[in-house]
Amino acid sequence: MYAIIKNGGKQYKVTEGDEISFDKMSLDAGTVIEIKEVLAVNAGELVFGAPFVEGAIVTAVVMNEGRERKVITFKKRRRKDSKVKRGFRRDFTRVRITKIAA
Numbered sequence: 001m002y003a004i005i006k007n008g009g010k011q012y013k014v015t016e017g018d019e020i021s022f023d024k025m026s027l028d029a030g031t032v033i034e035i036k037e038v039l040a041v042n043a044g045e046l047v048f049g050a051p052f053v054e055g056a057i058v059t060a061v062v063m064n065e066g067r068e069r070k071v072i073t074f075k076k077r078r079r080k081d082s083k084v085k086r087g088f089r090r091d092f093t094r095v096r097i098t099k100i101a102a
Contacts, residue, residue: 001041001043001100003058003100003102004040006037006038006039007023015100017096017097018096019063019097022092022093022094023091023093025065028062029064030061032062034059035058036052036056038052038056038057041053041056043100047102055101056100058099059097059100060096061096062095064093064094067089067092071090072085073087074086
């Protein structure tokens, strides 16, 4: 059984027991969250929503919050003496999917 959920403008394919990194949600560890924006559920038969599946809820537990590794972008234009170096660290909330109710 799997579900396709929406969170923070992104879509995730999840099954029970998966660990997913969402954008930062400012929640404490151990908090139970219910995601009602379920786009599709497969419980033997694939059911699509328009836009969301009626009555489908995905339950998750917050594990921790943190920051990912730094991603560095570097642009150099040769022979122009032009360089740009930027870094970015994404804040995340890691959750574990505990239940998919269709």
